Amino acid sequence: MDVTIAGALTQVLLIEDVSQIGYARRTTQKLAEQLGFNEGDAGRVALVTTELASNLLKHAARGELHVQTVPGKTGVGVEILAIDRAGGFDREACLTDGFSTRGTQGIGLGAIARQAEVFDMYADDRGAVLLTRFYAGGQRNADLRFGASQHSLHNDPACGDCWQLMLSSNGISALVVDGLGHGEEAERAALAGRKVFASMPFAAPQDLFQDMHQAMIGSRGGAVAVAQFNANSDSLRFTGIGNIGANLIGPEKLRGLTSHPGIVGVQYRKAQPFDYAHVNGNLLIMYSDGLQSRWNLRDYPGLVHRHPAVIAAVLHRDFCRGRDDATVLVVALEATHG
Structure with a gap:
């Protein structure tokens, strides 16, 4: 396997107001479609973008989505990172369906982890970083480290x-x-x-x-x-x-x-x-x-x-x-x- 990965600028989408969620969703869905994702796969990208942006507003008041294409073993995927500078949260608890720090239904992060081919996160008192990567056809073995x-x-x-x-x-x-x-x-x-x-x-x-x-x-x-x-x-x-x-x-x-x-x-x-x-x-x-x-x-x-x-x-x-x-x-x- 020979893979050439040429770097490009990371696109930064500010999430400071609920009105910015729709723009972020449309941006990532369009990117997925441009990469040849089918309607269902592009829909997963859009859904997760909405959840990530909503979580930034709910748990951190503001943050950023960092978006870029990411080559994998069998084609190019979409990477979306949610980044904040708030107080952090408990990884395992937040991944459990039904857990919420705000009294909401609390299904966001668990659903995100299931929808994305790659999900990972890090949180401490400096804030949190959540990673999602998507590959066409749901290829979970396509990721490169x-x-x-x-x-x-x-x-x-x-x-x-x-x-x-x-x-x-x-x-x-x-x-x-x-x-x-x-x-x-x-x-x-x-x-x-x-x-x-x-x-x-x-x-x-x-x-x-x-x-x-x-x-x-x-x-x-x-x-x-x-x-x-x-x-x-x-x-x-x-x-x-x-x-x-x-x-x-x-x-x-x-x-x-x-x-x-x-x-x-x-x-x-x-x-x-x-x-x-x-x-x-x-x-x-x-x-x-x-x-x-x-x-x-x-x-x-x-x-x-x-x-x-x-x-x-x-x-x-x-x-x-x-x-x-x-x-x-x-x-x-x-x-x-x-």
């Missing part, structure tokens, strides 16, 4: 960050590029690097970075990081130029991944890779400098065991600087047998 949250500064349609994943039967290659600054020129630099990566994601790092450098000359240039996971050798090779942050998080330790100074497309001394052993089952987290680096998953008990998309959303919610484009990519390192 990654998550990403990509946002441009001031909701600019151009984003200087980009990311991409290539999944093969025996490995994963992940890219994050942060073009200098933001806006159209930063985006042009980032996309030039991504185009090269897409053609040779598992190439030797020195060759890959040299080709990306050549492609980005004449642009602003940018920070670039590539992580190549080899399932056969249970190892990860990481190569970074500039300020892309990266961590490997295992059951017993966290390893920060080292980058070199420089700007791809402008000037850097060398693209020396670093190898890390015994990484199967670890989480790989890569992020642009639009995200603060002072986070620690140990401050979020149990979050490391949640779906990568939930982790990405929590980190963006709590650590986005708000003064640059911001991207966080979370990948579960495991063999992806087709």
Whole structure:
């Protein structure tokens, strides 16, 4: 199985008033229909969107729905995340039909979990993140264990960050590029690097970075990081130029991944890779400098065991600087047998 996943901006739908629920429902239903979902599957997406938005208003007074397409093993699905900064709630209790904190019928979250192919959530006193993913035909085995949250500064349609994943039967290659600054020129630099990566994601790092450098000359240039996971050798090779942050998080330790100074497309001394052993089952987290680096998953008990998309959303919610484009990519390192 070879799957190429090219990142795109996360669409943010504010939910602050009951009048916004209908717009959110129509937006996600239309997206599902554009992806070829039949009437029944698109209806499930619309129903869950309504429940998620309604729950944000009932339990948190306000929040956001983050919407994007998400490639799976057998086609493209729809991802909807409900995100709030309220006081959180009890996961198991809220999933039980009949439970309600507001005296209502209380069937929302249980129904959501049954309607979606993927459902996961994390809640604490900082707020809650609920993940749903949908695939045409109700294919519950279609999901891939990654998550990403990509946002441009001031909701600019151009984003200087980009990311991409290539999944093969025996490995994963992940890219994050942060073009200098933001806006159209930063985006042009980032996309030039991504185009090269897409053609040779598992190439030797020195060759890959040299080709990306050549492609980005004449642009602003940018920070670039590539992580190549080899399932056969249970190892990860990481190569970074500039300020892309990266961590490997295992059951017993966290390893920060080292980058070199420089700007791809402008000037850097060398693209020396670093190898890390015994990484199967670890989480790989890569992020642009639009995200603060002072986070620690140990401050979020149990979050490391949640779906990568939930982790990405929590980190963006709590650590986005708000003064640059911001991207966080979370990948579960495991063999992806087709």
